[in-house]
Amino acid sequence: MFELTAEQKEILAVVREFAEREIKPVVKEYEPYDRYPQPIVDRMKELGLFGLTIPEEYGGAGLDHVTYALVFEELSAAWMSIAGVLGTHSIMAYVIAAYGTEEQKRRFLPRMATGELRGGLALTEPEAGSDVANIQTRAVRDGDAYVINGTKTFITNSRHGTGLLVLAKTNPNAERPSRGMSAFIFEHVDDVPGFTVRRDIHKLGYRGLDTCEITFENVRVPAENLVGGVEGQGFKHVMSGLEVGRINVAARAVGVARAAFEDAIRYAQQRVTFGKPIAHHQAIQQLLADAYTQIEAARHLVLHAAAKKDRGERVDLEAGVAKLFASEMCGRVTLDMMRVLGGYGYTTDFNLERYYRDAPLMIIGEGTNEIQRIVIANRLLEKYAL
Amino acid sequence: MHIAVCIKQILDPEISPRAFKIDPVRKAADPGTASLVIGPFDLNALEVAIQLKERHGGQVTALTLGSDKAKEALRRALAMGADQAVLIDETQVSAKEPSVTARVLAAAIRKLDPVDLVLTGRQSGEWDFGQVGALLAEELGMPFVPFVPRLDVAGNGLRLEREADGGVVVVEAPRPCVASVTNANDNVPRLPKVKDIMMANRKPITVYGPGELGLGAAEVGDEANRLEVLDLFIPEVKSECEFIEGEDGAEKGANLARKLVERKVI
Ligand SMILES: Cc1cc2nc3c(=O)[nH]c(=O)nc-3n(C[C@H](O)[C@H](O)[C@H](O)COP(=O)(O)OP(=O)(O)OC[C@H]3O[C@@H](n4cnc5c(N)ncnc54)[C@H](O)[C@@H]3O)c2cc1C
Ligand SMILES: Cc1cc2nc3c(=O)[nH]c(=O)nc-3n(C[C@H](O)[C@H](O)[C@H](O)COP(=O)(O)OP(=O)(O)OC[C@H]3O[C@@H](n4cnc5c(N)ncnc54)[C@H](O)[C@@H]3O)c2cc1C
Numbered sequence: 001m002f003e004l005t006a007e008q009k010e011i012l013a014v015v016r017e018f019a020e021r022e023i024k025p026v027v028k029e030y031e032p033y034d035r036y037p038q039p040i041v042d043r044m045k046e047l048g049l050f051g052l053t054i055p056e057e058y059g060g061a062g063l064d065h066v067t068y069a070l071v072f073e074e075l076s077a078a079w080m081s082i083a084g085v086l087g088t089h090s091i092m093a094y095v096i097a098a099y100g101t102e103e104q105k106r107r108f109l110p111r112m113a114t115g116e117l118r119g120g121l122a123l124t125e126p127e128a129g130s131d132v133a134n135i136q137t138r139a140v141r142d143g144d145a146y147v148i149n150g151t152k153t154f155i156t157n158s159r160h161g162t163g164l165l166v167l168a169k170t171n172p173n174a175e176r177p178s179r180g181m182s183a184f185i186f187e188h189v190d191d192v193p194g195f196t197v198r199r200d201i202h203k204l205g206y207r208g209l210d211t212c213e214i215t216f217e218n219v220r221v222p223a224e225n226l227v228g229g230v231e232g233q234g235f236k237h238v239m240s241g242l243e244v245g246r247i248n249v250a251a252r253a254v255g256v257a258r259a260a261f262e263d264a265i266r267y268a269q270q271r272v273t274f275g276k277p278i279a280h281h282q283a284i285q286q287l288l289a290d291a292y293t294q295i296e297a298a299r300h301l302v303l304h305a306a307a308k309k310d311r312g313e314r315v316d317l318e319a320g321v322a323k324l325f326a327s328e329m330c331g332r333v334t335l336d337m338m339r340v341l342g343g344y345g346y347t348t349d350f351n352l353e354r355y356y357r358d359a360p361l362m363i364i365g366e367g368t369n370e371i372q373r374i375v376i377a378n379r380l381l382e383k384y385a386l
Numbered sequence: 387m388h389i390a391v392c393i394k395q396i397l398d399p400e401i402s403p404r405a406f407k408i409d410p411v412r413k414a415a416d417p418g419t420a421s422l423v424i425g426p427f428d429l430n431a432l433e434v435a436i437q438l439k440e441r442h443g444g445q446v447t448a449l450t451l452g453s454d455k456a457k458e459a460l461r462r463a464l465a466m467g468a469d470q471a472v473l474i475d476e477t478q479v480s481a482k483e484p485s486v487t488a489r490v491l492a493a494a495i496r497k498l499d500p501v502d503l504v505l506t507g508r509q510s511g512e513w514d515f516g517q518v519g520a521l522l523a524e525e526l527g528m529p530f531v532p533f534v535p536r537l538d539v540a541g542n543g544l545r546l547e548r549e550a551d552g553g554v555v556v557v558e559a560p561r562p563c564v565a566s567v568t569n570a571n572d573n574v575p576r577l578p579k580v581k582d583i584m585m586a587n588r589k590p591i592t593v594y595g596p597g598e599l600g601l602g603a604a605e606v607g608d609e610a611n612r613l614e615v616l617d618l619f620i621p622e623v624k625s626e627c628e629f630i631e632g633e634d635g636a637e638k639g640a641n642l643a644r645k646l647v648e649r650k651v652i
Contacts, residue, residue: 010461014578017577021577047579
């Protein structure tokens with residue numbers, strides 16, 4: 001079903017080599033200390049990974065979402081945080097490419113493709129996570145600029161990145177709150193008066209990567225940075241971007257689970273108990289077979305959603321299904337593979353405990369799985385309406 | 387500066403020994419599910435060539451004698467920074483020995499714009515003959531420098547380092563010449579950029595058959611091969627474990643020494 005082209009295969013082979021040679025050997029220098037992997041990010045710029053899905057006419061590689069998903073799987077199999085460096089950047093680029101004005105595409109996409117402008121997504125607020133429509137951040141038109149005020153939290157790539165797509169309310173009196181929101185392209189290459197990265201949030205996993213609380217105090221953003229040039233479209237733009245985000249998060253879950261499985265099946269053939277390698281105990285075989293089956297199923301869901309997206313079809317259902325299944329699968333599989341490693345899986349001498357700590361983010365981020373189920377059910381009720 | 391680099395596509399040498407099988411009839415490795423890669427030293431040669439081009443300008447041509455699949459290897463070379471790629475179709479070629487390979491490559495190199503330097507890997511990475519470079523130099527009537535980790539332009543010629551037992555020999559050679567490249571810290575093959583991979587897929591690959599190179603059966607047919615592979619097999623590695631008896635360390639040591647002498651290890 002997913003026969004890859006020579007070009008796709010070669011790109012994946014290179015990403016795999018990059019992960020093997022330049023990520024895996026150094027994870028332990030960053031992850032345990034929550035240190036930002038700047039040298040890896042610099043190499044990702046050189047390799048052109050920040051421009052993966054940005055159209056070629058704007059300096060990117062213009063790749064399809066199937067390749068995109070498989071690249072995220074590969075990077076996450078090495079270290080999930082590295083996929084996070086690209087994740088919200090790629091969503092921001094997607095929103096600009098899909099909904100930006102021609103002028104915005106020319107101004108921002110080429111610099112995003114090189115990684116000179118490294119983006120992120122600023123939606124979540126202390127009082128509004130799942131309930132995005134409840135955001136309080138305001139953007140008020142003042143001459144040729146908008147003045148932004150508000151607090152955003154859990155914003156990945158906001159300390160080390162140089163740009164954000166910021167969702168703010170432009171019309172607090174809109175009949176439907178979602179129609180009163182707009183998305184802004186915000187750059188902070190240099191210090192911007194009123195913009196502050198307040199604190200780094202310390203996390204169970206997804207370490208090494210900057211996830212921060214940020215505030216906007218009378219921050220002036222040029223009016224030409226309003227995505228699409230029209231107010232009131234922001235919620236729609238961002239939700240469409242999250243479709244792509246769900247594909248990438250689901251692909252990450254596949255990558256992390258695959259890494260756990262591969263470590264475990266290798267270990268199981270070496271570790272001997274009761275006179276034979278534990279891989280020969282049926283209890284272990286059951287775990288390995290179940291893990292593999294679930295990983296394969298999840299990958300197919302991811303690629304199915306990605307391929308459908310590439311055909312230009314609506315994929316909120318497929319992306320939600322893939323995200324829900326893959327992330328729950330990843331949570332189960334990482335724990336099961338830890339069982340295979342016994343006590344050793346619980347120690348920092350092996351990578352399993354890291355996979356296990358990284359897995360829950362895919363369950364919570366990019367729309368919690370409870371929210372996925374709501375989205376899925378709503379779509380199903382639409383589809384099967386009597 | 388025009389640099390020709392000869393590369394060979396081989397079965398990935400990193401596959402697990404268990405996955406490695408030999409086809410006893412063809413007396414060749416069974417490709418199985420192993421992926422195909424460029425020989426590791428050939429990649430070092432490509433890297434050396436591209437670095438030289440980056441320093442002094444010029445162009446790099448990658449050549450390979452192989453099947454249609456070997457285009458993948460050429461595309462990787464293009465993505466890394468080679469400017470042209472030439473495939474010599476192996477279907478009409480019987481290259482069981484390095485001299486035939488060298489003859490074919492030499493004929494293809496003569497068809498290119500004049501070269502200043504020809505690079506090969508130090509050895510192929512599967513058969514490990516390590517002869518193509520030298521034989522190629524002979525065919526082309528050029529000087530040959532083996533085991534070169536790095537080189538640079540020096541006046542009208544080249545200055546090359548050659549690895550020797552316990553040291554390095556620095557030599558100068560005129561242009562054109564042939565060198566075989568060995569691995570070093572500063573010629574680790576680069577990973578191509580995503581966009582360069584895409585551009586490489588859009589570049590043309592020149593394909594020659596032996597006829598277009600003026601080579602007939604006498605030069606590249608079965609009769610051109612004097613080497614015959616009689617048998618090809620995976621050696622069986624047996625290991626035994628023997629405990630050395632003894633009352634104490636001294637006695638065990640003496641017993642161990644006696645065993646080693648008996649087996650002519652020491
Ligand atoms: C490491 C990390 C990185 C992140 N990066 C970003 C980022 O870059 N940009 C960004 O904008 N956000 C980011 N987020 C925020 C993330 O998107 C939110 O955490 C997520 O959407 C959930 O919101 P919340 O944490 O406010 O939980 P809440 O919305 O408070 O939810 C709490 C619980 O209630 C459930 N719940 C809520 N509403 C309903 C409902 N209607 N029905 C049933 N159950 C419900 C939820 O499923 C959850 O179980 C990040 C989060 C983390 C942990
Ligand atoms: C934090 C921590 C603290 C600890 N503290 C102590 C301590 O204070 N004192 C102490 O003595 N030990 C301690 N341990 C060791 C602990 O008891 C062992 O880790 C545990 O018994 C499992 O053994 P193992 O790690 O060698 O796994 P293994 O025995 O190698 O098992 C690996 C996997 O194979 C499975 N398996 C093994 N044999 C079979 C079989 N016949 N059939 C089916 N499945 C099988 C296991 O269930 C497991 O999934 C500690 C471990 C940890 C992680």
